[in-house]
Amino acid sequence: MATTIATAEPTRRDMLFIATGAVAAVGAAATVWPFIAQMNPDASTLALSSTEVDISAIAEGQIVTVKWRGKPVFIRHRTKKEIQEAEAVALDKLPDPQPDSARVKKPEWLVVIGVCTHLGCIPLGKQGAFDGWFCPCHGSDYDLSGRIRSGPAPRNLEVPEYAFLSDTKIKIG
Amino acid sequence: MSGPSQYVPKNALARWLEARLPIIGFTYDSFVAYPTPKNLNYWWTFGAILSFMLIAQILTGVVLAMHYTGHTSMAFNSVEHIMRDVNWGWMIRYLHANGASMFFLAVYIHMARGLYYGSYKAPREVLWILGVVIFLLMMATAFMGYVLPWGQMSFWGATVITNLFSAIPLVGDAITIWLWGGYSVDNPTLNRFFSLHYLLPFMIAAVVALHVWALHVVGQNNPAGVDIKDVEKDSVPFTPHATMKDMVGVAVFFILFAWFAFFVPNYLGHSDNYIEANPLVTPAHIVPEWYFLPFYAILRAIPSKLGGVIFMFASIAILVVLPWLDTSRVRSAVYRPIYKIFFWLFIVTVIGLGYLGSQPPEGGAVIAARILTAWYFIHFIVVMPLLGLFEKTKPVPASINDAVLAKNGGERVAAAAPAQ
Ligand code: HEM
Ligand code: FES
Numbered sequence: 001m002a003t004t005i006a007t008a009e010p011t012r013r014d015m016l017f018i019a020t021g022a023v024a025a026v027g028a029a030a031t032v033w034p035f036i037a038q039m040n041p042d043a044s045t046l047a048l049s050s051t052e053v054d055i056s057a058i059a060e061g062q063i064v065t066v067k068w069r070g071k072p073v074f075i076r077h078r079t080k081k082e083i084q085e086a087e088a089v090a091l092d093k094l095p096d097p098q099p100d101s102a103r104v105k106k107p108e109w110l111v112v113i114g115v116c117t118h119l120g121c122i123p124l125g126k127q128g129a130f131d132g133w134f135c136p137c138h139g140s141d142y143d144l145s146g147r148i149r150s151g152p153a154p155r156n157l158e159v160p161e162y163a164f165l166s167d168t169k170i171k172i173g
Numbered sequence: 174m175s176g177p178s179q180y181v182p183k184n185a186l187a188r189w190l191e192a193r194l195p196i197i198g199f200t201y202d203s204f205v206a207y208p209t210p211k212n213l214n215y216w217w218t219f220g221a222i223l224s225f226m227l228i229a230q231i232l233t234g235v236v237l238a239m240h241y242t243g244h245t246s247m248a249f250n251s252v253e254h255i256m257r258d259v260n261w262g263w264m265i266r267y268l269h270a271n272g273a274s275m276f277f278l279a280v281y282i283h284m285a286r287g288l289y290y291g292s293y294k295a296p297r298e299v300l301w302i303l304g305v306v307i308f309l310l311m312m313a314t315a316f317m318g319y320v321l322p323w324g325q326m327s328f329w330g331a332t333v334i335t336n337l338f339s340a341i342p343l344v345g346d347a348i349t350i351w352l353w354g355g356y357s358v359d360n361p362t363l364n365r366f367f368s369l370h371y372l373l374p375f376m377i378a379a380v381v382a383l384h385v386w387a388l389h390v391v392g393q394n395n396p397a398g399v400d401i402k403d404v405e406k407d408s409v410p411f412t413p414h415a416t417m418k419d420m421v422g423v424a425v426f427f428i429l430f431a432w433f434a435f436f437v438p439n440y441l442g443h444s445d446n447y448i449e450a451n452p453l454v455t456p457a458h459i460v461p462e463w464y465f466l467p468f469y470a471i472l473r474a475i476p477s478k479l480g481g482v483i484f485m486f487a488s489i490a491i492l493v494v495l496p497w498l499d500t501s502r503v504r505s506a507v508y509r510p511i512y513k514i515f516f517w518l519f520i521v522t523v524i525g526l527g528y529l530g531s532q533p534p535e536g537g538a539v540i541a542a543r544i545l546t547a548w549y550f551i552h553f554i555v556v557m558p559l560l561g562l563f564e565k566t567k568p569v570p571a572s573i574n575d576a577v578l579a580k581n582g583g584e585r586v587a588a589a590a591p592a593q
Pocket of ligand 1: 232269270320322370377
């Protein structure tokens with residue numbers, strides 16, 4: 001009978017074990033992936049991901065809510081005074097510092113996703129201490145640029161990807 | 174139980190089966206001959222109550238699923254259809270909705286029992302941790318079930334809770350979109366929640382089996398907190414003694430359950446959930462079901478999004494390490510005069526958090542919630558380790574039999590003994 005002698009040297013069998021294990025691990029990962037990825041947004045959800053909006057009827061001072069990807073988007077036609085107020089805010093007063101100019105394409109038009117960055121409620125327009133939006137769920141206050149000013153929300157209201165197709169039409173997404 | 178079975182097959186068929194699959198013997202040893210501490214009180218009937226509640230939820234749930242439609246355009250109406258058109262549908266739905274509340278009521282009592290009598294202490298750590306796993310699965314199941322009727326609270330509760338994951342640094346948003354299957358809570362979300370809501374109760378049943386297995390390896394704790402030493406003197410057979418006592422507990426608990434389901438079926442619910450989900454309007458005041466309120470209060474007490482989420486999950490995770498945080502050598506609070514006070518203080522803290530979770534987060538309520546949240550953690554991290562070192566405990570009885578004799582007067586029992 002042959003006796004096995006323990007040696008420090010790697011043997012051909014060790015090599016085979018490692019190679020088999022590696023192939024099995026890759027195989028397992030490749031099998032698991034589709035079961036995880038199936039939960040991501042599907043093709044039909046992705047296909048709905050842009051909306052065109054006619055903004056000619058939105059009066060100065062008015063906020064209109066449109067639905068995009070199942071979420072509300074606020075389109076706010078800001079007045080001169082509101083624009084000045086939004087531009088005048090010092091950046092060091094902001095929890096998430098961003099100048100107004102970085103959040104708009106044309107100063108009269110503010111386009112933001114109407115979802116509170118805290119836990120996803122819909123903030124109420126023209127309310128709260130900064131005349132922007134106020135979230136009733138846990139009390140976050142947003143300003144005239146949709147920037148977070150006080151409350152538990154960590155970030156400014158998100159600006160979606162959008163483009164002016166003409167002076168009176170925008171495409172969101 | 175280990176060792177050879179005490180079961181003796183009485184007929185040829187049973188003998189034949191027993192030689193091939195000893196299932197009758199296994200059941201006999203586990204639920205008939207199994208030695209039960211003879212001093213168990215009614216707090217020990219909640220295990221049986223929970224088992225019956227799980228069966229009740231599965232039974233009513235499978236029936237509801239026969240009439241329910243898991244699509245955003247039809248879910249709300251299909252629940253109204255269950256309420257108005259399906260034979261006995263109103264009753265089955267009220268039993269299921271109130272059954273969830275009763276299930277949590279029972280599990281909270283069951284857990285408090287464990288805290289009071291030190292049932293999490295060695296050698297019952299695994300048994301206790303399996304219990305925490307069941308609790309987590311129950312919370313996931315109830316949360317997803319509440320989304321199914323697709324009312325305003327369903328939708329906004331789902332939105333707020335799934336958004337908790339967006340607090341995770343870097344990958345948070347990707348995880349949230351993955352959970353939703355879209356860019357907000359929508360049909361894919363409802364559909365997968367229905368699938369998981371159907372699956373999880375059966376996973377709970379499987380973990381319950383492990384929980385009972387672990388229980389039968391280490392044996393039941395009891396009010397005295399001492400283990401069975403002499404099977405003859407300290408224990409009685411599970412059947413009929415524990416079986417009967419459990420049935421009394423179950424019957425009384427089901428009276429309470431029936432009272433809720435038949436007399437005040439909507440008392441524990443929220444009227445906003447009879448308004449169909451509207452993704453463009455958030456209700457003025459979002460509250461979860463009552464059984465989540467203490468954790469919701471902790472979430473809101475922390476003034477940072479990520480911090481709130483971490484503390485909320487930590488408040489449950491800390492239960493897992495409790496067996497090692499408690500340094501006392503005495504199990505039962507009966508012999509721990511100082512722990513007894515802290516135990517009740519902890520119960521008041523949790524109930525207080527529950528109340529604050531139902532209030533709008535303003536002014537005094539926020540400060541009170543912060544104080545109680547701090548105490549919740551101090552109880553586990555500071556009080557439990559220190560008490561074991563400094564508390565002067567009362568003498569622990571040498572055996573369960575001694576504890577029973579001390580309580581009921583030694584002479585009376587001694588006098589009755591010869592008659593046996
Ligand atoms: C651990 C056990 C379970 C718990 C805690 C639980 C909890 C819940 C809750 C809280 C609701 C919302 C009730 C309402 O407000 O209308 C619900 C709904 C529902 N559950 Fe369950 N459930 C459980 C087991 C099951 C099982 C096993 C099934 C199916 C096999 C099921 C099927 C349903 C269906 C179809 C609904 C929607 C109808 C309705 O809202 O009444 N449940 N569940
Ligand atoms: S969701 Fe807006 S403040 Fe919490």
